[in-house]
Amino acid sequence: MRRRGERRVQFIITILLCAIGILFIDLIIYGILMHERSGVYYTSVSEIKNNLTINNGNILLSAEESAKLQDNDEFAFIIDKDGNTVWSENLPNDLKNRQYTLQDVAKFSRYYLKDYPVHTYVADDGGLLIIGKLNSKIWKYTLEYNASNFLLFVKITPLVFIFNIILLIFIALKLYKSKQRRREEERVEWIAGVSHDIRTPLAIILGNAQMILNENCDDTIKNKAEIIDKQGTRIRSLVENLNLSSKLDFGTGRFIKKQIQMSVFIRKILTNIINTLDEDMESKFEFDLNIEESLQGKTFLINEELVERAIINLINNSMNHNVEGCSISIELYENNKNIVLEIKDNGQGVSREFLQKINKKSYAFEKSTGNHGLGIKIVKKVAEYHRWKIEFLKNEEGGFCCRMKWCCTKAMSK
């Protein structure tokens, strides 16, 4: 769980940085583009002024500058105080010989002069120097804006910015989750498929081994058949655990809880286990079941498949680790408004280190190690699934004990 959480935080940070980065890059690109493209090039006033010479009251532009204006498709003219054109260069025909009134000036200084975009400058002698463009593919308007609106814009922008980032993260997370879920589903399906494919050959192996065991043949052959049978059975429980484990990890909602009479349920499971033991095993192990009288027939909301697997795993665990035999007991009782299900043995027990290890919350998600593999992990996951408290301990006799507790209020009496 912890690792998954860490991964998620890491993922969110990455997305955040990406979002900021992307927006930042966007801004830069935008800025550069606007800067490059927005300006309209007009020949500068000073350039024209510097090339103007006044000769006997006649104004002359240098030939070089005149050519330049033509190249740029520009025209220029000067009007005096009375609105008369006193000089012009490259002037289009429809502007020739015109006199300009104050109204005209007011109009073209803001908008267009007969559809020609123009710039108006103050000339030295109280006249006006006008530079215009012959082509009119220029959009011109006067910018007027309420300053307070602009302030609001400045204020809102960061909020919009943050909102965008959040939106981006949300979408990314959604995508990530659905992808993750699909991948998990695929994994569950894959494991189910593999375990399905293992089952049939395993059934053939186990069936044949059992046939040999039932035949009258050499003891050494029988011993070998017994080994095949035992190991085959071991693979069988491994496959079942593996399948269940993957479903428990990823397939939420695959398990349905029902009201089950716990006493009847436990009796059935234990009886099934004892009934399938061979004589040798039956003589080695002793089973004891104690259910508090008040809990007989009481129902609890559980998933049968999971709880059965947990109980079987614990009993198998006790049997596998005490090959010489031991006594295994199951107890169901009430303690401080809690229902306690205890499965324990009086065998050799396990080391303190191992107990510490399996009592850790994260144990269920650690890597498997040899014999203490899936079995106990599934028990933990099953307890977690039912929101039971679970602890593993050394009991009075030094054996292994698993204690699962749940709140009594979840119980319903029949």
Place this chain on the structure above:
Amino acid sequence: MEKKDCKILIIDDERELAGVVADILKNEGYSNVESAFSLKEANEKIKKSQVHLILLDVMLGDGNGFDFYERLKNEGIFPKLPVIFLSARDEDESRLHGLGLGADDYITKPFLPKELLLRIGAVIRRCYKIDENISEVVLGESLVSLDGGTVRKSGEDITLTAKELTLFSVLYRNRGRIVTTDILCEELWPDGSYGLENSLIVHMRHLREKIEKDPSKPVFLKTVRGLGYKLERA
């Protein structure tokens, strides 16, 4: 009907698995066992002669066992033909699906041969109402007659009550295995009343008095504390 008369058809495309199942069944006395390796073959065999029980795989080379079963039921040739699914799919859904269709049992591979035989036995008993055709059981010095409902012990005949006979039959069918108090109660009081364990204990004590030589030290009818009862194998 006896075991050897009961014709069992195994339908599975895994020849070796069908072979092992057939061997297990033959060893147990079901001598009339046939195998079909495809649904087509199975169809022919079912139509040719009467079959009493089908062991049906779910995923076969030429089709789906569930569909085959439904078709079989719909055709109505053998409406009561018991079918046990034998499948490598253990998901709850497919188990429930199989049983929901009306199958008599659903066994997942890999199965324990013991378990397979027990379940087959249970289905045959339920569908053909046979008690393995054994009418008399020898328990040490006692002889229990299932037909007559009597016990002959040290020369005298003792009559068993109906409840005692039911108990004995259930235990006998599961000889060597523990039968839980819950199942015994269900057999005695099928209406599903609980908390009748005290009555069960009384019936059990009477039964024990009738069949055991020394009821305080039972040899055959054992109590398994906390779980139930067991009739030991002779």
